[in-house]
Every structure is written in C-alpha cells, then in structure tokens.
Amino acid sequence: MKKKHQRLTLLLIAIAAVLGAVLLAMWGLRGSASFFYAPEDIARQGRPEVNKAVRVGGMVRSIERLPDGVSVSFVIGDNSQHRIQARYTGITPELFQVNSGVIADGHFQADGTFVASNILAKHDENYMPPELTDRGMHKTDAVR
C-alpha cells in the first residue's frame, strides 16, 4: 500500500467509525434514555406509556411502610397540586424522608402507580438534583 493511500484509508476508517458510533449512540438513546416527569408534567402531558422506563422526581409528601416490611408506598408532589402515587421495594436511601427531594427510576403501571426500581440516593443533605432546582424546588421548600 502506498503511503498516501494508507493515511487516507486510515482517516476514512476513523471517520466511518466515529459516524458509526454516533449512529449507534442515537439508536441506543432512542430506546433506553428515560424522560423526566414531575407531577405537574403528568398532569399537563398525560401519563407516559405503561412499562416505559422513565424518571420521576419531586418532593416526598408521605411515606407508608407496607406489611411485607421491605416495601414502601409514597406520594411525590411538587409546587403544583398534582401528585404521583409510587411504590418501591428495597432498602430506601438514608435521605429518603418526608419533605425531602426524591428522584426515582422506574415505570408506570396501568393503574397509574409508579413502580420505582431505583431511588437515587443523595450523598449530601444540601444536595438538590438539578431536575428539581430547575423547577424552583429548593432545600427551603422542604422546611415549609
């Protein structure tokens, strides 16, 4: 192979690889990125498809422990009047408390309950996820 050809070939292969990577990423993101919903979004846009992976967030308004001892049923609210009824099975993070911010990954069931597969723990009591601060929810809201 001539020198000129080799550099050109390698360059073309590299460009093709990067383009391929971007296409693959777009395809992957279409299937597996999850949208964020606060309670008011659901009131406005309607509930996302059943079983589709989504992320919800807001302030925890109430927590109820279920009889099996490892599940909780909780209500997520925000500055609007709307609420999301949610359920989670597992050990909840330490900072998962009433009137603190919460972000959860999971899906909606047909009856409108959100089943969380993962509740994002915070590492820091002062930390507020950007999704929530962007919507005007601050640490001070929890105190009210």
Added chain:
Amino acid sequence: MIAETGLALLWLAAALSLLQLILGWAALRPGGEALLRIVRPVAVAQGLLVAFAFLALIWLFLQTDLSVKLVASNSHSAKPWLYKFAGAWGNHEGSMLLWVTVLAVAGAAVALFERRLRQDTLIATLAAQAAIGLGFYAFLIFASNPFERLPMVPIEGNGLNPLLQDPGLAFHPPTLYFGYVGISIAFSFAVGALITRDVGPAFARAMRPWILAAWIFLTIGITAGSYWAYYELGWGGWWFWDPVENASLMPWLAATALLHSVTVLATRAGLRAWTIMLAVVAFSMSMIGTFLVRSGILTSVHAFAVDPKRGTFILALLTLYIGGALLLFGLRVRHVKEGSTFEPVSREASLVINNLLLSVILALVFVGTLYPLVTQAFGFEISVGPPYFNLVTGPLALVLVLVMALGPILKWRRDRLHAVANRFAVPAVASALTLVALLVFAPHIGILPLFGLAIAPSVALASLAPLWGRNLRRTPLFTWGMVIAHFGIAVSLAGMAADSAFTQEKLVAARPGQVIEVSNFSVRFNGVEPVVGPNWTAVRAELQATRNGGSPFLLHPEARLFSSPVQDTSEAAIQTFWNGQLYAAIGQPDTAGRWQFRLWWKPFVTLIWFGGILIAFGGLLSLIGRLRREHRGKPVSETEAETAGNPEAKAATA
C-alpha cells in the same frame, strides 16, 4: 498565618507559571537560546510552591483551624485524624487544589527527569504545561479559594460528609488525580511536539513512560473507586455508569488507546498524527470530567452541593485549552510526516482496530454522558443509565477484548491469516467448550455475561501466548508487563460476567432468630446491639451464617448515625471466599420489631478488582522495563528499531 502563607504560595506559583510560559516562548524565539536553561528550574520551583500550599491546607485541616471557611464547613474537631487529613481534599476547593498540585508536580517531574526529549520540544512542553496551570490557578484563586478566612470564628465545624469518612478517601482521590491530571503531560508533550515539529519515534519513546505512569494511577484509582462504591454505598453494585464514574472512565479509554498507538509510533514510526490527536483527546476528557464533577450539572450519585457559577469558569477554561490544542493540530498536521506502511493482517493493524474500538466506546460513553445536557438546553429532561451503556458498549467491549487477545500473537508489518488461525486454535477451542458448557448447564443467563464468560478463558490463554517457547528469564520486563496486564483484563472480565450472570439476592424484613437463605448459605439474624464510634453511634446487627451446614461465621452490618453532620450511613458486612463474597446490608426497623436486610451471594466478584490490580501491576512492570532498558544506554535509533523489529514479535512467530 498558615492560611495567608498558603494563599501567598498559590499566588507565587501562579506567577511562576506565567513566567514559565513567557520564558518558554521567548526561549524558542530565534536568539533566545540563553533562556533555555532557566525554564526547568522555574518549573521545579512552581511545583514545590504549590506542593507547599497543599501541605499548608492539610496542616489547617489537621489543626482544625475553624477561622478558615473551608475547614469550618467541612471538618470537625472530633473527627478521627485520618479524616481530618484526607478531608483536606474531600470538598470542592481542596480537591481543586489537589488537582492543580498534581498538574504542577507532574510538570516539575518532567523538568527534573526528562532527558531524552529534544531540548526545544521539552521547553515547549513545559510552556504548555504552564499555560494549563495558569488557567486553573486563576480558577482556584478567584473562584475557589481554599484559604478564605471567616469574619467570625465558629465554635465548631460542620464536619465531613459521613459517606466520605472511610479509609478509601485517603487513597482513592489522590490516586485517581495522579492519573487523571498526570495525563496532562501527554497533552503538553503533544502540543510541544506540534510546536517544534518533532513528532517521531524518539519523541514517542520519551512520551511513553509518562503516559504509562499516569495510566497506572488511573487504573488503580478506578479499581479502588469501584471497590469503595461497592462496599460503602451498600447497594452491592460495582459500576453504576454514573456521570462521575464515566468522567474517570473516558480518560482511561483514551489513555489506553494512546498507550497502544504510542507503541506503534515508537517501534514502527506509524500512526503519528493519530497519536498526537489521542494525547489531546485524553487530557480533554480529564478536563471535561472535571467540569462534569465540579459543576454539579448532572444528577449523579456522586454529586455534592456545588456552586453552578464555577461550572461556567471551568467550561471557559476547557473550551480555551481544547480549542487551542485542536487549532494547533489543524495548523500543523500537514507537517507531521506520514507513518510507515503495514498490511491489513499485522500487529499494527490489530492496534489500529484496538484504537478504533476504544475510540468508538469512548464516543458512546461521551454521547451518553453528555446527552442529558444537550436535551436540557432544549428544555426537556432525560436521563441515560445502565440500559443504554450496557447495550451499546458491552458487545463492542467484548470484540475489543478478543482483538486484544489476537494482537500480541501477530507479527509487525505483515502476517499470514492461516498462521494466525493456527496460533489461535487452542484458545478458540477453549472458548467454544466453555460456551457449550454454559449453554447446557446455565441456559438462562443474559447474552452479554454468557459471551463474557465464554471468551474469558481464550483471552486468558492467548494473553499468555507471547511467553510461549521463550526463555522466561531472558524475556524483557515490558513483555511480562503486557502479558500480565492483558491477563488481568481476562480476569476482570470473568469477574464481571460471573457476577452479572450468577448473583443471588435476598431482601427481607426479619425478626431476631429468623433464618434467611441465600444461595447455599443459611443466615440467622441473632439481634441488634448499639455501638459507639469516635463521631458516630450505630446499630449493629449480628448475623450468623453457615455455608452448606459448615462451620458458622459472623457478619456485622451496621447502620451508623453520624453526629456532625447528622446523617445515617449503612456499613455493609462482607465475607470473602475463594469463589465469591457474601454481602449483607442492614436497612430500617419497623414497628413490628423487624429489621430490613439485603443479602447477596456474589460469585467471583473479587476477580473484577483483582484483575484491575493485575492490569496496573502489568503497567508498572512495563514501565520499569522501559526505564531500565533506556537507562542501560544504547539509544535505539529509529531505523534500528524498525529493521531489528521487536523481541515480542520474534517470539510470537517462533
């Protein structure tokens, strides 16, 4: 006084970095030769000054000097000394000071020890390193001053986040930073060589040990961080595809690609422009990672409360440096000579494929990590998690590992396909047998773990192949290093796949006396007792476990309550066996007198980190081997290296 001295040292170091930049530039102008000798001492002095500034901060933390804002908001007098010490970098300002310290110390190390690089290139490199330092000094002094005093001295400090109060804090961030920021040397070398038009094998041989050293630290840092998250978070996971984890993975991927392409440049004078590009990309990834971590712009399990204005500052810096380097690359790339040619079946070709796959994986991780930022700008919020990353990177990573197994048994320049097939026959049979065995005995495991487990044995075998038929005592150390690092990848892969395929989990609320079964373990919950630590109180559970009715052992998971700041943490209890770990975490009690427990049996999970240690150890052997060879003298000329080839290649053909 200590705080003021620290700040003064920082200002002085910043001034010296400006001087270093100006002197370096002047020295490279026609007639500036007289200045060449001054640049090295300036770089060393700059490194020393900032190192002393960092020591001043550590001293303030050890003394718990509460008149310093940073100490008051992140430390506490009742904290064990280890966390006072390591707490110096367990916060934004302190960790940025550590960042800059590593940057300047790495520059000083180059000034002290680099003897092979052409003098003008070395000076240009040091000037580039000073230019990076200057921006980050400005960030530190104007936006993140760690030495700021408080007008009123509080009675007590706020304390360190309890999740960070673990011996891991003393070890993980510094190691990671040495790798993460150490890769800046590769960036500065690339910029230096572009400026002086010195991109060639001699330059590559000079750059290689520095890349290796940074890469070793990065590997250890990621491995340690993964184990730390595994036992400290109490979730039983070892990789979460969290933005902050990705921020350390991306430089590692780029540095790994760079490590391999620089070998092609050093031994075969190929991949010149590509290697320079990778060096720029590797440190760019470090800076982007710093931006992601320090701006708090993404929701992350690692995110701590941060000031968003700082994000803008870092963003401006990284745009300047990355943009500048890319511009220089664009202007100078036509002066970079064409590399030597090679055939499609050759060692070089396999390294090109390695580089392409690593770059594609890097691009996929990059897009997935930053995509939420892009969508945020368009007003809708999205999160990208493990489903995406596992789906798109998993299969490619397996292909990459296979290519890694093939590469070292190929000859440089050209090889024959059927000869390669012959050499790879034994490993291929091993993999086929494993695959069949898995399909028969464990038909339900996922496709990725299945193939991971199937290819691990062949990769392990093939990675040992370069030692085949050689006098082991005369085998060069860097060949041993490569073999051990590649073997480590196979070990790590086996651990990841085994854990993903066969983990068993049990979640229960148990009363004292109740027995929990997980895998072939019987775990009896004996009860809880209160315990008191230096700055926490805890509820400690006693679990008595037996395996297959064998001799019992005790596990003590704890739920700790820290006093300052007030926060609960969960301390998992882990029992290690030769073939896996039994992992227990305690949750909350309920009104019926039950406690939540989460138990896992994780087969061969330890192989993940053991593999990581092997990879880093292989890197270390390789580094020592390279340095010793060059120390012994006989500088190998460019042509000699090309015609005599490489002992690794000869062995592979034997």
